[in-house]
Amino acid sequence: MRAGVITFPGSNCDRDAAVALAAAGAKVVPLWHADTELPKLDLIVLPGGFAHGDYLRCGAIAARAPVMSEVIRRAAAGVAVLGICNGFQVLAEAGLVPGAVISNAGLKFICRPVDLEVVSTDCAFTAGYGQGQTIRLPIAHHDGNYVCGEDDLRRLEDEDRVAFRYVDNPNGSLAAIAGVLGTGRNVLGLMPHPERAADPKLGGTDGAAMFRALVETLG
Amino acid sequence: MSPSEPAITPDLIAEYGLSDEEYARIVEILGREPNLLELGIFSVMWSEHCSYKSSRHWLKQLPTEAPWVVCGPGENAGVVDVGGGMVAVFKIESHNHPSFIEPYQGAATGVGGILRDVFTMGARPIALLDSLRFGGPGHPRTRHLVDGVVAGIAGYGNCVGVPTVGGETTFHPAYDGNILVNVMCVGLAEKDQIFYARAAGPGNPVVYVGAKTGRDGIHGATMASAEFSDATEARRPTVQVGDPFTEKLLLEACLELMATDAIVAIQDMGAAGLTSSSFEMAARGGVGIEMDLDRVPTREPGMTPYEMMLSESQERMLLVLHQGAEDVARAVFAKWELDCVTFGRVTDSGAVELRFRGEQVARIPVAPVAGAAPVYQRPHVRSPPPPPLVAEDVNAPLDHRSALVRLLGSPDLAAKRWIFEQYDHMVMADTVARPGGDAAVVRIHGSNRGLAMTTDCTPRYCQAEPRLGGMQAVCEAWRNLCAVGARPLAVTDCLNFGSPENPVVMGQFVGCIEGMAAACRGLDFPVVSGNVSFYNETDGRSILPTPTIGGLGVIDDLDRMVGLAYCDEGLALVLIGETFGWLGSTLYLREVCGREDGGPPPIDLPIERLNGEVVRLAIEEGLVAACHDLSDGGLYVALAEMALASGIGADLTLPESCDSVAGWLFGEDQSRYLLAVALDRLPDLLDRAASAGVLARRVGTTGGVALTLGGGDAISLAELAEIHGGWLPAYMDVSRNEPS
Numbered sequence: 001m002r003a004g005v006i007t008f009p010g011s012n013c014d015r016d017a018a019v020a021l022a023a024a025g026a027k028v029v030p031l032w033h034a035d036t037e038l039p040k041l042d043l044i045v046l047p048g049g050f051a052h053g054d055y056l057r058c059g060a061i062a063a064r065a066p067v068m069s070e071v072i073r074r075a076a077a078g079v080a081v082l083g084i085c086n087g088f089q090v091l092a093e094a095g096l097v098p099g100a101v102i103s104n105a106g107l108k109f110i111c112r113p114v115d116l117e118v119v120s121t122d123c124a125f126t127a128g129y130g131q132g133q134t135i136r137l138p139i140a141h142h143d144g145n146y147v148c149g150e151d152d153l154r155r156l157e158d159e160d161r162v163a164f165r166y167v168d169n170p171n172g173s174l175a176a177i178a179g180v181l182g183t184g185r186n187v188l189g190l191m192p193h194p195e196r197a198a199d200p201k202l203g204g205t206d207g208a209a210m211f212r213a214l215v216e217t218l219g
Numbered sequence: 220m221s222p223s224e225p226a227i228t229p230d231l232i233a234e235y236g237l238s239d240e241e242y243a244r245i246v247e248i249l250g251r252e253p254n255l256l257e258l259g260i261f262s263v264m265w266s267e268h269c270s271y272k273s274s275r276h277w278l279k280q281l282p283t284e285a286p287w288v289v290c291g292p293g294e295n296a297g298v299v300d301v302g303g304g305m306v307a308v309f310k311i312e313s314h315n316h317p318s319f320i321e322p323y324q325g326a327a328t329g330v331g332g333i334l335r336d337v338f339t340m341g342a343r344p345i346a347l348l349d350s351l352r353f354g355g356p357g358h359p360r361t362r363h364l365v366d367g368v369v370a371g372i373a374g375y376g377n378c379v380g381v382p383t384v385g386g387e388t389t390f391h392p393a394y395d396g397n398i399l400v401n402v403m404c405v406g407l408a409e410k411d412q413i414f415y416a417r418a419a420g421p422g423n424p425v426v427y428v429g430a431k432t433g434r435d436g437i438h439g440a441t442m443a444s445a446e447f448s449d450a451t452e453a454r455r456p457t458v459q460v461g462d463p464f465t466e467k468l469l470l471e472a473c474l475e476l477m478a479t480d481a482i483v484a485i486q487d488m489g490a491a492g493l494t495s496s497s498f499e500m501a502a503r504g505g506v507g508i509e510m511d512l513d514r515v516p517t518r519e520p521g522m523t524p525y526e527m528m529l530s531e532s533q534e535r536m537l538l539v540l541h542q543g544a545e546d547v548a549r550a551v552f553a554k555w556e557l558d559c560v561t562f563g564r565v566t567d568s569g570a571v572e573l574r575f576r577g578e579q580v581a582r583i584p585v586a587p588v589a590g591a592a593p594v595y596q597r598p599h600v601r602s603p604p605p606p607p608l609v610a611e612d613v614n615a616p617l618d619h620r621s622a623l624v625r626l627l628g629s630p631d632l633a634a635k636r637w638i639f640e641q642y643d644h645m646v647m648a649d650t651v652a653r654p655g656g657d658a659a660v661v662r663i664h665g666s667n668r669g670l671a672m673t674t675d676c677t678p679r680y681c682q683a684e685p686r687l688g689g690m691q692a693v694c695e696a697w698r699n700l701c702a703v704g705a706r707p708l709a710v711t712d713c714l715n716f717g718s719p720e721n722p723v724v725m726g727q728f729v730g731c732i733e734g735m736a737a738a739c740r741g742l743d744f745p746v747v748s749g750n751v752s753f754y755n756e757t758d759g760r761s762i763l764p765t766p767t768i769g770g771l772g773v774i775d776d777l778d779r780m781v782g783l784a785y786c787d788e789g790l791a792l793v794l795i796g797e798t799f800g801w802l803g804s805t806l807y808l809r810e811v812c813g814r815e816d817g818g819p820p821p822i823d824l825p826i827e828r829l830n831g832e833v834v835r836l837a838i839e840e841g842l843v844a845a846c847h848d849l850s851d852g853g854l855y856v857a858l859a860e861m862a863l864a865s866g867i868g869a870d871l872t873l874p875e876s877c878d879s880v881a882g883w884l885f886g887e888d889q890s891r892y893l894l895a896v897a898l899d900r901l902p903d904l905l906d907r908a909a910s911a912g913v914l915a916r917r918v919g920t921t922g923g924v925a926l927t928l929g930g931g932d933a934i935s936l937a938e939l940a941e942i943h944g945g946w947l948p949a950y951m952d953v954s955r956n957e958p959s
Contacts, residue, residue: 010378012380111645199648
C-alpha cells in the first residue's frame with residue numbers, strides 16, 4: 001500500500017503520520033503542498049498541524065494549495081483520503097467532507113486522550129474496529145468543534161457517514177461528531193490523532209488498528 | 220543620521236541605562252563621542268541582560284565541565300553527549316518582564332526565543348518545559364496573567380509543533396508585581412552536526428534570513444535590565460509580537476540548509492536583535508563584520524539604522540555562509556517562502572561597520588564591546604540564617620487527614636491539568652512520560668532510549684537561606700531525574716532575582732550560586748547553559764530569589780523507566796533516605812500553620828548522591844514498580860500523589876516512636892524517595908540499599924480505594940482527586956469569579 005503524506009507549510013504531524021503508516025506496513029511517499037503531479041497512491045494523508053499558521057481560517061489557505069486540485073481529483077476517483085485534525089479542517093474547507101470545524105466551545109486548546117465510539121464500520125478506515133466499539137485516541141486542537149447544517153446532519157446520519165463520536169464531547173461538536181465520511185466513503189475527516197496511539201510506548205495502540213486496516217484493505 | 224537626532228546629554232545617557240563611568244569608557248573605546256546609534260548599541264550590549272555585568276564574576280564559580288559535556292556556557296545553548304552518536308542541546312531562558320506587561324505575547328515570544336537558541340545550533344527541538352511563578356491567587360491581576368501566559372505558551376509551542384512536556388507553576392504574593400516565565404527547550408542533533416555562532420573567513424557573506432524587521436521590541440533588553448514602577452504600562456510597545464508559523468518555517472529551512480555545507484556560523488537575533496547577533500558572532504570569531512542596512516528586509520518604509528539595529532522583531536537569524544553558497548541558501552529559503560538577503564560580509568577590521576545610504580553610520584570595535592563589557596562586583600550582604608524551628612514546637616492546627624486535604628488543594632500542589640492540557644504535549648509522537656510526573660521523558664526518535672527533563676526550584680528555601688536553597692534546587696532536579704530511572708547529565712539555570720544594586724539581593728544571588736556550585740560539583744552535574752534575570756522588583760519590592768534549575772538526564776532502556784503510578788495492589792511502599800521531621804520553611808508550615816519561618820532542610824551531598832544512585836540502579840535492575848521523590852509536603856503528600864496517579868489506595872504505617880507525627884508525615888527532609896516494590900523484589904531491594912549504606916524501610920502497602928494511616932483515618936481517593944483536581948479549574952473559571 002502506497003500512502004502519500006502531504007506537508008503544508010506549518011504541518012507538524014507529517015512525520016508522526018509517516019511513522020505510524022510505515023509501522024503498519026505502508027510504503028510512505030512524502031508529498032509537498034506545491035506538488036501538481038502525484039505518483040500512484042492508494043491513500044493520501046493530510047496531517048495535523050497549523051498549515052499556513054491557521055491564518056484567515058483553519059485550513060482555508062491550505063485547501064487552495066496546488067496539491068489539493070489533484071487530491072480532489074483522486075478522491076473523486078476513489079483513492080482513500082484521510083485528514084487528521086488540521087487535515088480535517090483542510091478537507092472541510094476543500095468541500096471533501098460536509099460542514100466546518102470551528103473553535104472549541106471552551107475556547108481553549110485541549111490535549112488529552114478521549115474515548116470515541118466507532119459509529120460506522122462501513123469504510124476502509126474503520127474496518128479494523130467493531131461497530132459500537134469504544135476506542136481511545138488523543139485529541140490536540142483549539143478548533144475541533146464540528147458544525148454543519150441540519151440537512152447535512154440528517155444526511156450524515158441517514159447515510160451512516162458519522163465514523164466516530166466522542167463518548168464525552170470535549171469541544172461542543174454537533175452530535176458529538178469526531179469523524180465524518182465524504183459521500184463516497186473514501187474520505188475521512190477525523191479530529192483525534194490515531195498516529196499518536198499507534199505505539200505501546202506512547203500509552204495506547206487503538207490508532208494502529210486504523211492504519212493496519214488501511215494497509216489490509218487498500219494493499 | 221537624521222538632523223533631528225537628539226544631542227547626547229547626561230540625561231540621555233542615564234535614560235539609556237549607562238553610568239557616567241560606562242560612558243567615559245565608550246568615549247575611550249571609540250576615541251570620540253558616540254553618535255546616537257552607537258550609544259544605543261552600547262546601551263543594549265552593556266545592559267545587564269546582554270552583558271551579565273553584575274553576575275559574571277560569580278557565575279565563574281559554577282562547574283561547567285564533565286567528560287560528557289560537548290559545549291558549556293557561552294554559546295547559544297549547552298551541548299551534552301547522550302550516547303548513540305547523538306547530543307542534547309538545551310537551555311532555559313526567562314521572559315519575565317515582557318510577560319508581566321503583555322502576558323500572551325511575552326510568554327509566546329519567550330518560547331520562540333528559546334526554540335531558536337536550540338535550533339541555531341543544528342538541533343531539532345524535541346521538548347519545551349515552563350517554570351511559571353505567579354503572584355498570590357488573591358491578587359486582582361493573577362488570573363489574567365495565568366490565562367495569558369498559558370495561552371501564549373500554547374499558542375506558540377503548539378503551532379511550531381514542539382511538545383510542551385513539563386514544568387511547574389506556583390503562586391506567592393512576592394511575585395504580584397513581577398511574574399516569572401522561564402522556558403526551557405531541549406533539542407537533539409547528531410554529534411558531528413553542531414553549528415556554532417563563530418563568524419570566520421573575511422569576505423564570507425553575511426546573510427539575513429527569516430521575518431522582516433519592524434519597529435517592535437526596540438530596547439527590550441534594556442527594559443529587562445530595569446526594575447518596574449507605575450510607569451511600566453508605558454513599556455508595552457517594547458514587547459515583541461510572535462509569529463509561530465514563521466518560526467516553524469524558519470526552523471525547517473535552517474535545518475534543511477544545515478544538512479548542506481553552506482553555513483560557517485549562525486545565530487538567532489534575540490535580545491538586542493541585529494546588534495547582539497552581529498557583535499557576538501564577530502567577537503567569538505575574532506573578526507569584523509560590515510553590514511549594509513539598506514538591504515535589511517523591513518516591515519515598513521522609512522526605518523532608521525537605529526531602529527533596524529535595535530529592533531527585537533522575532534523569527535530572524537543571522538548567517539555567515541561560505542562564499543559561493545548563497546544560491547543554495549536562497550533556494551532553501553525560497554522554498555519555505557522566507558527572506559534570505561546577503562547584506563554584509565566578514566572583514567578583518569575587528570570592527571562592526573554599518574553603512575546606510577552610502578554613508579558609514581557607525582563603526583565600533585568588536586572586542587571591547589562584546590568581550591570587555593564592564594564587570595561589577597557589587598556589594599552584597601548575607602542575611603542571617605533564620606532561627607531553627609523545632610518540629611515538636613509546631614502546633615498542628617489540623618488533624619493529619621485535614622492537613623493532607625488542605626495541602627493537596629493548595630495552589631502550589633493542586634493538579635495543573637488545566638494548564639498542561641492546553642499544551643500539545645504529544646506532538647512528535649515521542650513523549651513517553653507525560654506532564655504530571657517527576658520528570659518528563661521524551662524518546663530519542665527511532666530508538667528505545669530517552670531524555671528525562673525537569674525544572675525545579677523552591678524559592679521559599681532560597682529566601683530563608685540562599686545557599687541551601689540554591690543547593691536544594693539542583694538536588695531536586697537531580698532527584699526528579701533519578702526517580703524515573705534516568706542518569707542525570709547536566710543542568711541549565713535561569714537565575715531570577717531582584718535588583719543587583721541592592722546588597723541584600725546581591726547577597727541572595729551570591730549565596731544561591733555558592734549552593735548551586737557545591738551541589739553541581741557534589742553530584743557531577745555541571746551547568747552547561749543559562750540566563751540571569753535581575754531587576755525582578757516593583758517599587759522596591761523584590762521577588763523571592765528563584766534560581767530555576769533545568770535538569771537533563773538520559774535513560775538507556777525505556778522499558779525500565781518508571782513513573783509515579785504504581786498500577787498494582789499489594790506492593791510494598793519503601794522509603795529511601797532518612798526522616799528527621801524537618802518542618803522549617805515547609806509547605807505544611809505555610810499552608811496549614813500559616814507561618815513562613817524556620818530554615819530550610821539541610822542537605823548532605825554525598826548522601827544525596829548515594830541515595831539517588833541506589834534508586835536509579837534499582838530501577839535499572841527492574842526492582843521498582845513506581846517511584847516518586849519527596850519534596851513539597853513530604854511523605855504523606857508524595858504518597859497521595861502516587862495513589863492519585865495510580866487510582867489505587869494505600870496504607871501508611873506510622874513509626875513506633877516519633878517526636879512529631881506532623882514532622883514525619885509532612886516534613887521536607889531531603890534526599891528521599893518513595894518506592895513501590897513487588898513483594899518478591901523487596902528483599903533484593905532492601906539488601907542492595909543496606910549494602911550501599913542507604914537507609915530503606917518499608918512504610919506501607921498499596922491497595923484499596925482510600926489512603927489510610929495505620930488502617931485508620933481513611934480518605935477516599937475520589938475525595939482527594941476532587942480536591943487535588945478542583946482548585947485550578949475553579950480558580951480560572953471566569954463565570955464563577957467575575958462579579959455579576
